Amino acid sequence: MPTIISDAPLTAWQALAEHGKPHAASCGAAVSFVGVMRDSNNGRKIDKMFLEHYPGMTDQALADLATAAKAEYDIADVLLLHRVGEVRPGDELVVIGVWSPHRAAAFSACEWLIEQLKHRVPLWKKEFGPDGENWVVANTPGRVK
Amino acid sequence: MPTIISDAPLTAWQALAEHGKPHAASCGAAVSFVGVMRDSNNGRKIDKMFLEHYPGMTDQALADLATAAKAEYDIADVLLLHRVGEVRPGDELVVIGVWSPHRAAAFSACEWLIEQLKHRVPLWKKEFGPDGENWVVANTPGRVK
């Protein structure tokens, strides 16, 4: 269950394709979430962002999430990648892949992972745009569970 | 919103990567489901499957699903691919990609699409294994909604 913090660009779909290969004949379901930097937020244009993290604690938090997901759901494997540092619109920020024999557990685990990540892993976004710079103070809400 | 029935092997992650490119800066969320043929089902070994469909009606049903998903959820685009014909363990059977500004709608639409597809689109699986051949008579359940 690799969990990786990277300051280099992510190649989400290639990573998902590679990581899923060993599971092809045993896992009927692969559910993934790819989070991408948008060029605007709440109507404001954004030129770039800086993603700060807490080295060590962030890595451990991601690894703990993957372990917890596997304990909680009937899944075979998790891939969890997160970008840090300076990013531009269109850059992939987070990749979550979940492989499971069946789709129900894969959907549940994938959605649980992104919600947990957004509320528990020490990562912070600073936005830079024509209107200036600001720290993002709250997440966009997920689905009510 | 391409919806494609194919008797040639799918390349799910490559298709998702290609299709998402134009949405990179506007859609913060891409949620995908990839369904893969397993080498067993309910404890029985499966060597191959034949996926039958109703040409014309199946294509229209997939296109209708994509249109309905876009009407129902706040999403920008859908990719919907389904394999037909003879398939082997590890082959990708179905690919669903949903792109949206926000993750809640992307998860909802992706899960809605696979459940609808499994209950409404005229496709049938016949399994072939050492114990003989049989038509699959019911879907594995999804999440209770």
Added chain:
Amino acid sequence: MSNSQPIEVLFFASLCEQTGRDSATLDASLAATVADVWQQLCPTLDMPVNTLMAVNQINAKADSAVAGGDEVAFFPPVTGG
């Protein structure tokens, strides 16, 4: 549609095997509903209770009307995905 054309009938998946054919044509004067089509073509085989039906590729019911030129299909519950 005109009754001078036959009804085109399709059987899919397990119903293809159970009826012994994947397609048939039926004189339109012999059937007013989807159920009639089955009864005319498979007089010795009760339609399985979970059979799905379509007329011109749109979901239909046993009492849906049919006419010459229609495409009528019978198939079991779907299992794609």
Added chain:
Amino acid sequence: MSNSQPIEVLFFASLCEQTGRDSATLDASLAATVADVWQQLCPTLDMPVNTLMAVNQINAKADSAVAGGDEVAFFPPVTGG
């Protein structure tokens, strides 16, 4: 841990900017809790109400105990993903 070592303190994101530094060290004899660490290092700045805290990279609270050699971190609500 021994009180002969200082407490290592980290400030992240907006708290780094608000406190004017990303790290500091504090004589362990000056702080028994996480709240004490803040008070000693930022005596003129109330800790923002939503501040999150960690001791040795494990989530902690304002009244969590600290000792020499500990790594204490202050950061705002997280916004990754």
